[in-house]
Amino acid sequence: MTTPSVELKNVSLIFGDGDPRNENVTAVDNTSLEIPTGQFVAIVGPSGCGKTTILNMLAGLIKPTLGSVKRNGQEVEGPSRDIGYMLARSALSPWRTAKQNVELGLEIRGMTKQERSKKSLELLSQLRLEGFADSYPSMLSQGMQQRVAIARTLAIDPDLWLLDEPFGALDAQTRLTVQSEFISLWESNPGKTVIFVTHDLEEAVLLAxxxxxxxxxxxxxxxxxxVPIPRPRIVDExxxxxxxxxxEHKIWKELRDELV
Ligand SMILES: Nc1ncnc2c1ncn2[C@@H]1O[C@H](COP(=O)(O)OP(=O)(O)O)[C@@H](O)[C@H]1O
Ligand SMILES: [Mg+2]
Incomplete structure (x- = not known):
């Protein structure tokens, strides 16, 4: 048996001090989940059900109150270099160009200027932004800014991609374009595990x-x-x-009872 990329075992996360006289919020309740390496998993659920909390535990930003959270068989003890985490509201730095934004994480890791430049241009071109490397975020459309944010998250070449409602703010047409590019990028990077949080069930089924x-x-x-749909997937078809x-209909029946 191969070691899963991600393993949650009986994980609970309770916000608060545990003193029953004070208010404690159980965000995640006794949850177990295994994700093999290379799988694309979408998590859907009502607002406040603990989706972001699960990503934060995997990213090593918070520790579970009970249970264990493992990455490649090792207990998560803190943030790790092999995880790319795109937060729900990850804004680009307005004073950096698209390329400089993508290079941010690479600079921190001490990569040479030449290597950084090669890596960032490669990613920008995979996301069809090669002509916009030197543009500032304010000059880019929302969809393009989101693509730059994806490139920035993936520049460090993480094994595990955590994305928290990454396309939630985009209009329907733009979202479709960015979804297509994102899915081709993942399909051309075998072995990368994705956990994709979304409130959009259609998006979850299209991608995951x-x-x-x-x-x-x-x-x-x-x-x-x-989701019994083969790859490569053409999302707009x-x-x-x-x-x-x-x-989608089958999953919708599960989801709708939770949304009321
Ligand atoms: N730092 C915190 N302190 C107290 N409660 C929190 C904190 N972070 C999240 N929560 C609560 O935990 C629950 C789950 O939050 P979250 O994981 O952000 O939900 P989701 O991402 O599914 O919308 C929510 O009820 C939220 O209000
Ligand atoms: Mg959330």
Missing amino acids: DRVIVMTARPGKIKSDTT LKFDPVFTET
Whole structure:
């Protein structure tokens, strides 16, 4: 048996001091989850069900109150270099160009100027932004800014990609374009594990191998569904595929009870 990329075992996260006289919030309740290396998993669930909290635990930013959180078989003790985390509101630095934004994490890691430049231009061109390397964020559309943020997250070449509602602020048309680019980027990088949090079920089914539905707070896993759609995926065509609609409908029935 190979070691999973991610393993949560009986994980609970309780915010507060644990003193029953004070207010404690159980954000994640006795949750177990295993994700093999190279899988693309989407997590959906109502607002406040603990999705961001799970990503924060995996990123080593907070520790579980109970249970264990492992990466490649090792207990997560703190932030790690092999994780790329794109926060729900990760803004670009306005005074850095697109290319300089992408290079941020590489500078911190002490990569030479030449290497940084090569890596960032490669990623920008994979996201069809080669002509905009020297543009400042204010000169880019929202969709382009999101693509730069993706490039910045992936520049360090992480094994595990954590993305928290990365496309939530984009209009429908732009979102479709950015989704297509993101999925081709992942499909051309075998072995990268993705945990993608979204409130958009359609997006989850279009992109992921597996969709996890969480219950309303306290968050637990309600259902775990494999998406039986082969790759490479053409996201703008897939919406009309009967297997896609069927899968989305099946998961929707699980999700809708949690949304009220
Ligand atoms: N630092 C914190 N202190 C207290 N409660 C928190 C804190 N962070 C999150 N919570 C609470 O934990 C629950 C889960 O939050 P979160 O993981 O952000 O949910 P989601 O990302 O699914 O919307 C929410 O009820 C939220 O209010
Ligand atoms: Mg959240």
